[in-house]
Amino acid sequence: MTRKSKSTATRQESTKFRQHVVRISGDVTSYLNNLKLRDKMIIMCVICVLLPIIVTDTIFFSLIYTAVKERQKSEMKNTLDSVESTIGNMSDYMTTAAVNLYTTKELYPFLDDQYSSIHDYLIAYQANSPLLHKVTFGNNTYISKVQIYSDNQTLVNGGGVYRLGSVRDSDWYSRFIESDRQLAVVPIDDSKSEAEKRVLSFVCRMDYNYNNKVERVIKLNLNYNYFMRMLSQQYFAADVYICDSERVIFSTADPNRGTRPYLPLSEVDLPDTKFTSEYDMFGDTWTIYLYPNSYLSSYTADVVMQHGELFFILVIINVILPALAIYFINRSITQRIVILGEHLQMVKAEKYAQMTTSPTKDEIGSLIENYNLMVEQIENMTEVVFKEKIRRQDYELAKQRAELQALHSQINPHFIFNALESIRMRSLLKQESETAEVIELLAVLMRKSTDWWDDCVPLGDEISFAEAYLRLQQYRFGERISYKMSIEDDCIDIMLPKLTMVTFVENACIHGVEGVARNCMVLITAEISNETLVLSIEDTGMGMSEDQQIEILKEMREGDIDSLRGSHSVGILNACLRLRRYFGDDIIFEIDSEPNAGTCFTIRIPLEKTKRSEGGTTDA
Incomplete structure (x- = not known):
């Protein structure tokens, strides 16, 4: 295509575009010409005042909402990190305690020797008792109870040392054996205790470079209430649920604090949430759920309350003042136009009456003045000419x-x-x-x-x-x-x-x-x-x-x-x-x-x- 033909095509497209714009302008003008003046004022108010205000305020509040949402997201991420850190500290403490017992070689002969009498066992227990207390446990630590089990029938149950045969049929032991791990975390419900129905045990095989013919097991029970206190002492702007695949293990929204059995996960109504995290607990997957406590709406309300005067001023400037101005201007125009229209309707019935409104200096006032003059001239003409013409007709x-x-x-x-x-x-x-x-x-x-x-x-x-x-x-x-x-x-x-x-x-x-x-x-x-x-x-x-x-x-x-x-x-x-x-x-x-x-x-x-x-x- 030559340069001349390109120029001609460009001019033709420009002409078509102008014609299209002129046609659209004509259609819009024709539509507006058929609207009442009051409707035109309302359209002008909506398009020129209300719509810009709504768009501006929507963008403004959208930015605030987005900022608050991002802040909440950041805080929820920090909360997840804090919960994971708390779980990690607990897990590290329990693991360290288990390792200390696991690596204490002096305990192995004590657990494996065959005692001829209870007296011989008690002498050996007193001699090795300090080794059992290498692990601190009680109300103010993560460990509530230390239990060591050995497949030795000459042991006497008590004092933290127990025969393994007495627990082979227990739920926690069966689940530990099924896990086939060196160290496992086993949550169980203790029906014997009235104060602590929930027991979370860290179970570890005790086979550190010694006679592996005898089976030994270390069982450390987590101090459930102590861990819940540590978890609740942190400020979380959300309810925290820590669950495994079957049950809710910990929950800051649970008022029972371990006095009742674990709640099955199938019986808990956990709504969809965007704030979740997974934690690997020695091969088991723990899922952490966070549910914000109406944080977003409350924070947005706080922002509005803090800047209440500013919002009030904006409402007055953007809404009330323009609405009042448009109301009075619209009333000034339409009220007289309506009265003028009523008098013109009377003309159809051959009734001519002058308008008695107060004189004004704007264009509508001039129009009313000319109308009154026309009515006066028509009345004069009707008396002299028009009636005579009617008689002739x-x-x-x-x-x-x-x-x-x-x-x-x-x-x-x-x-x-x-x-x-x-x-x-x-x-x-x-x-x-x-x-x-x-x-x-x-x-x-x-x-x-x-x-x-x-x-x-x-x-x-x-x-x-x-x-x-x-x-x-x-x-x-x-x-x-x-x-x-x-x-x-x-x-x-x-x-x-x-x-x-x-x-x-x-x-x-x-x-x-x-x-x-x-x-x-x-x-x-x-x-x-x-x-x-x-x-x-x-x-x-x-x-x-x-x-x-x-x-x-x-x-x-x-x-x-x-x-x-x-x-x-x-x-x-x-x-x-x-x-x-x-x-x-x-x-x-x-x-x-x-x-x-x-x-x-x-x-x-x-x-x-x-x-x-x-x-x-x-x-x-």
Whole structure:
């Protein structure tokens, strides 16, 4: 692509972008123009004041919350490290004590020798008793009890030395053997003790470079309460749970402090937490759980309380003052605009009243002043000019109505004469009882033609009236005349001047069918095409010459009241005058005729000029 083509493409893209921006701007402006002024002020307040405040405060508090959360995370990590350190110190102490006993070689002969009597054993025990006290134990140390077991049946149980055979069936020994380790930590429930139900023992094999034929075991019981005191003395802003795979071993939230058996892990409801750690206790995995004591919310509340005055000032500056300013400015604008709108609504009802608000110097005040001036001028004009114009219009309307009624009255005797003539001729030719039906049709025609209350009727009523007239003509002409109607449903309720359609139907019968001896048909159609109501009255009768068409069409389009006196087509001209008065000059008349072939009158009325009946049609 050349540099010139690239430049042209860039300009085209820039033009499209500008057009897109202009279109969007136009759409936004059009939308705002259709909103009430109060809604515009609310939108401006939300977008320009409340939204920035909310976003700013959200970011501000989000930063505070994030900082507090990070601080809590750091403190929880330190707490985990502290708990691990406490466990490590305890583990190191217990391990050191076990190693001291494990490496004391003088104890091995004492534990392995076979004593012939209890007296010999007691002498040996007294001699080796100081070696047993190399490990400090009691209330103020991690060790509550020291027990050494040997597979020597000559030993006497007591004083920290016991026969191994007496505990082979115990729970702690079985679990130690199952672990197959040199040193293991065994938690057990002691049902014999009332004060300490929970026992955590460090069990170690005693086989340090000596006769391994004799099995020896060192068992150091942890001082549970002492360790819990050491754990609780540290400040933890969380509840601490130390668990193995089966039970809760330690918990700062446990008020029992070892006076009850270990709580199985399956019975403890430990919610999900993000603060956990694992500790390897001689092959067993201990899991440390931390549950913060509502620390995050309390710390955030503390921060808010510490800076309460600042937050209060920010609320006043960012919310209350802008809200008050917008309220009073909005009230200053909309209140007077609403009053002005109410007075303008009164103008629609031709009620003119001046606004009595206090004079103001802004644009709305100028608008109110100009409105009052306009009202004063309108009142003056109404008294002098407008009322006179209304009187003239009333006179013209009355005159036109009188003319229409005069035109309407000319149709009635002409039509009734032809109807009566048809009955007379038929009665002379055939003396039959069909006269009753003809009289009924004639009654319908006379009732409709003498109804002076409605100038206009729905097209459906006109069609019914025309059908009654055609049935009357069938009585006269017999099989020489037939008719067909094609009326769209959407045309039925369109209003027409009364007796217009039947006038053209009458013309088709009198001047079309009567002039020939063959059978004829009258076709009436009404349809909507291209937003135009198209009415068509066609007959296959006598037809007319081209000169006759031109003359009649000119009278239909240009005739007036005076033209009726010398016209040969009084009925047609009368109907056309009333149609033009009712629909205006946009109505179109057309004639299509051939001698001895028939005539078609077409009337085209713009649909926008028509009205529809609200109450439907009535049968003719």
